Amino acid sequence: MKERNPWHTPLTIFIAVVVRFSFLCLNEINLFFVLFCCPQYGIVLDAGSSHTAMYIYEWPAEKDNNTGRVEQTHSCKVKGPGISSYASDPKKAGQSLQVCMKEAERFVPSERHEETPLYLGATAGMRLLNIENSTASDQVFQAVSESLQKSPFSFQGARILSGQEEGAFGWVTVNYLDDRLKQVCAVDMDCSGVTTGALDLGGASTQISFVSDAFDGSESPNNSVNFRLYGNDYNLYTHSFLCYGKDQVLRMALAHQTKSGPGSISDPCFHNGYSESKNYMTLYNSPCVSKRKPVSSPADFTHVGKGNFYQCQELVKSVFDFTQCKYTQCSFNGVYQPTLQGPFGAFSAYYFVMNFLNLTDTSVPLQSVKEALARYCSTPWETVRTLPHPGIKLKYLAEYCFSGTYILTLLTEGYNFTSETFSKIRFIKQVSSDAGWTLGYMLNLTNMIPAEAPDTPLLPHAGYVSHVCFLFVFYLFGSLASPQTCLLLCFHGNLVPLAIIFHSMT
Numbered sequence: 186m187k188e189r190n191p192w193h194t195p196l197t198i199f200i201a202v203v204v205r206f207s208f209l210c211l212n213e214i215n216l217f218f219v220l221f222c223c224p225q226y227g228i229v230l231d232a233g234s235s236h237t238a239m240y241i242y243e244w245p246a247e248k249d250n251n252t253g254r255v256e257q258t259h260s261c262k263v264k265g266p267g268i269s270s271y272a273s274d275p276k277k278a279g280q281s282l283q284v285c286m287k288e289a290e291r292f293v294p295s296e297r298h299e300e301t302p303l304y305l306g307a308t309a310g311m312r313l314l315n316i317e318n319s320t321a322s323d324q325v326f327q328a329v330s331e332s333l334q335k336s337p338f339s340f341q342g343a344r345i346l347s348g349q350e351e352g353a354f355g356w357v358t359v360n361y362l363d364d365r366l367k368q369v370c371a372v373d374m375d376c377s378g379v380t381t382g383a384l385d386l387g388g389a390s391t392q393i394s395f396v397s398d399a400f401d402g403s404e405s406p407n408n409s410v411n412f413r414l415y416g417n418d419y420n421l422y423t424h425s426f427l428c429y430g431k432d433q434v435l436r437m438a439l440a441h442q443t444k445s446g447p448g449s450i451s452d453p454c455f456h457n458g459y460s461e462s463k464n465y466m467t468l469y470n471s472p473c474v475s476k477r478k479p480v481s482s483p484a485d486f487t488h489v490g491k492g493n494f495y496q497c498q499e500l501v502k503s504v505f506d507f508t509q510c511k512y513t514q515c516s517f518n519g520v521y522q523p524t525l526q527g528p529f530g531a532f533s534a535y536y537f538v539m540n541f542l543n544l545t546d547t548s549v550p551l552q553s554v555k556e557a558l559a560r561y562c563s564t565p566w567e568t569v570r571t572l573p574h575p576g577i578k579l580k581y582l583a584e585y586c587f588s589g590t591y592i593l594t595l596l597t598e599g600y601n602f603t604s605e606t607f608s609k610i611r612f613i614k615q616v617s618s619d620a621g622w623t624l625g626y627m628l629n630l631t632n633m634i635p636a637e638a639p640d641t642p643l644l645p646h647a648g649y650v651s652h653v654c655f656l657f658v659f660y661l662f663g664s665l666a667s668p669q670t671c672l673l674l675c676f677h678g679n680l681v682p683l684a685i686i687f688h689s690m691t
């Protein structure tokens with residue numbers, strides 16, 4: 186006769202199930218906290234040439250890092266100009282950040298302040314100031330660093346990003362937001378897939394970054410950035426054109442028209458009826474144009490508009506140099522550029538301007554886009570100025586004809602987008618987070634994008650709930666079938682016990 190197992194009583198079965206379930210609960214509560222509780226935060230200040238913006242990012246705290254989704258939870262626009270404009274009074278650059286930093290203290294829970302990394306990255310405005318006056322640039326950094334050190338966050342430093350970093354991190358952001366990076370595939374297969382190129386138009390520089398089959402970096406190593414992300418290799422082409430942001434190009438276009446120092450210019454890029462007195466000193470106060478300052482000129486000149494898109498396009502073309510190229514092909518100014526490939530996301534001023542002009546629909550033929558802009562440019566200033574444009578600064582209103590013309594000229598003549606490839610551009614402001622270099626920068630500095638694909642992707646909420654239910658039912662039946670196994674399960678993790686249950690049930 187088979188001896189009765191002394192463990193096989195309803196009481197031991199019950200105790201075993203309760204103990205195991207407690208362990209299971211502790212385990213799952215831990216997972217719950219990791220997923221839904223206590224998110225982590227990161228703060229990035231984008232110190233651009235025209236202004237500074239602060240972005241707060243949030244992601245789930247994880248045991249095994251690198252798999253959570255990072256979201257932008259808040260942004261704050263710093264009042265006043267970019268930090269490079271405070272060269273003569275650096276302390277004010279630091280003070281200008283305080284309002285947004287106080288806002289960050291409210292948006293990040295206080296128990297997380299100390300461990301929240303805070304970064305400041307400066308772009309083309311500070312690059313130009315550094316060229317012009319490196320002492321002043323150091324003083325500005327000193328002032329903003331002192332100001333940020335006073336915040337309760339973990340300040341990780343303020344620095345100038347190189348143009349290459351700015352372009353590359355913009356590309357990482359766009360592809361992270363588009364979910365283009367996490368393509369899992371079999372070993373030895375090229376799974377880099379289709380990525381989205383990034384077009385960033387700032388006030389003082391502009392960046393173009395994309396992956397092209399025709400580019401391996403050999404022809405122009407300076408334009409090459411290599412990434413290994415989620416197990417895929419990317420060889421990115423990127424170039425940043427300093428002085429080709431829209432504010433500096435406007436200076437260059439004005440410099441072109443004022444090279445002989447006249448008292449008045451008739452500008453095709455401004456609306457008919459526009460007339461403003463401008464100062465020569467202020468216009469030429471930038472390394473992008475300072476060498477061209479006319480030797481003798483009055484203090485001021487009158488900037489008069491004549492609203493002609495086609496003439497404006499010719500004027501804008503004069504800021505590009507198409508005459509030299511020592512490579513197989515170039516964009517402009519002798520800069521190598523491989524053949525354009527894939528879709529593109531165009532952000533910052535590309536979006537502000539094209540959105541205002543109602544020209545973000547790139548399925549509209551390029552010729553029709555030009556015609557629409559030509560009509561807009563020929564609209565009298567009085568009409569433009571008096572139409573209701575809530576919240577839009579008069580300065581921006583006056584410049585949209587110029588800015589739109591520059592954007593179309595840069596894309597078509599500069600980067601060689603054709604009527605066909607123009608339709609591959611998407612003008613974007615946000616895809617859950619703002620498009621720009623800041624997210625990519627933070628993902629990189631916090632090691633949030635692993636080089637290799639993670640083994641265990643995070644469960645979405647529905648997956649989490651079904652995971653708990655499934656394990657509970659499984660353990661219950663496993664325990665009923667064999668209580669010894671059940672006791673064993675109490676002291677193991679989740680996966681090993683499953684194997685044991687299967688074993689004991691057979």
Ligand SMILES: Nc1nc2c(ncn2[C@@H]2O[C@H](COP(=O)(O)OP(=O)(O)OP(=O)(O)O)[C@@H](O)[C@H]2O)c(=O)[nH]1
Pocket residue numbers: 232233234235236267308309310386387388389390391430431432533534537538541581
């Ligand atoms: N129309 C419009 N223009 C804007 C707006 N915000 C910024 N701009 C202008 O668009 C241009 C680009 O802005 P940003 O992308 O913030 O440039 P930035 O980061 O300051 O400059 P960089 O350092 O060159 O990147 C600048 O000329 C700004 O003055 C906006 O809301 N509407």
Ligand SMILES: [Ca+2]
Pocket residue numbers: 233234308386387388533
């Ligand atoms: Ca920028």
